[in-house]
Amino acid sequence: MELSIFTVDAFTDQPFKGNPAAVCLLPNALRDELYQKIAAEMNLSETAFIMRLNPTDDFTSGSRFGLRWFTPTNEVPLCGHATLASAAVLFYKKKNINPTLVFETLSGELNVRLCGQSIVMDFPLHKPVVLDPAEVKDLIKATVGDLSIQDVCYCTVTKKLLVRLSDSCDRSALTSLKPDAAQQLKTESSGKVKGVIVTVKGAPTAQPGYDFFSRYFAPWNGIPEDPVTGSAHTVLAGYWSEKLGKQKMLAYQCSSRGGELELMIRGDGRVDIAGRAVTVFQGTLTL
Incomplete structure (x- = not known):
């Protein structure tokens, strides 16, 4: 069996920036174990499998x-x-003729559309709730060390912990973080937390005017750090929209690769997440 496969750098307009994902086109569903084997072989933070639902x-x-x-x-x-x-x-590669695509996923239907040079994703909005830092103090310590903390929140749907650094911290404090992945796994083994978001307030008056910065760590999913994370921004959008009193925000995830996300809170419990993407590889996977 031969399958078309691509590597795409997402949330960037430059090759080798943003977050790389493998994308595999499937004419028919595979045996369950093959999905995981292919993802392990590609060894990127995520491999996506697109399947035809209608044989015609x-x-x-x-x-x-x-x-x-x-x-x-x-x-x-x-x-x-x-x-x-x-x-x-x-x-871009298959020249799909439809203005909007619908993906059926474990998170329900996701609509994706073109808007100028960006791709806009219609995602669920996940507002986190305040959490007592004492409940996760060891995990916080393993992630941010002795940096001052302003807020700790948790999202039950995504199992993501959000840690906001104090406003006395700037972007450089965030970029210099070196979490201990082994210690993160040791301090949190209950399954309650599947990822830690660390965020700090941005500088919207400076160009290009980012409202907030973040990094995301998920060793529980085999990802010590994810370069740019759309799912984390379903939580970040809910948090920062309330704190900043804004519906439209520009965010930057400042991993070593870095990536930019445009966010628009909607009135129906959803958030539009927009970004660009660059294909850097395409080939054939032989099974």
Whole structure:
């Protein structure tokens, strides 16, 4: 069996920036174990599998597809950058003729559309709730060391812990973080937390005017640090929208690769997450 596969850098307009995802086009569903084996072979934070739902459709004319995401170690219920990468393959490489694509996923239906040079994803908004820092003090210590903390929140749906650094900290404090992944796993083994978001207030008056910065760590999914994370921004958008009193925000995830996300809070419990993408590899996977 031969399958078309691509590597796409998401949330960037430059090769080798943003977050790389593998995208595999499937004419038919695979045996369950093959998804995980392919994701482990690609060894990126996520591999996306796009499946035809209607046998008469193809990747150019179809408007509705199945979509699954796998890390090198497990399947995940939601992945933003691999969704963006999947849409980029269909829109840019397969020249899909539809203005909007619908992906059926573990997180429900996700609509994705082109808007100028960006791809806009319609995602659920996940507002976190305040958490007593004492409940996760060892995990916080393993992640941010002795830096001053302003807020700690938790999202039960995504199992993401959000740690906001004090406003006395700037972007450089965030970029200099060196979390201890082994210690993170040791201090949190209950399954309650699957990822830690660390964030700090931005400088919207400076150009290009980022409202907030973040980094994301998920060793529980085999990802010590994810370069740019759409799913984390479903939580960050809910948090910062309330803190800043803004519906439209510009965010930057300041990993070593870095990536930019445009966020628009909607009135229906959803958030539009927009970004760009660049395909850097395409080939054939032989099974």
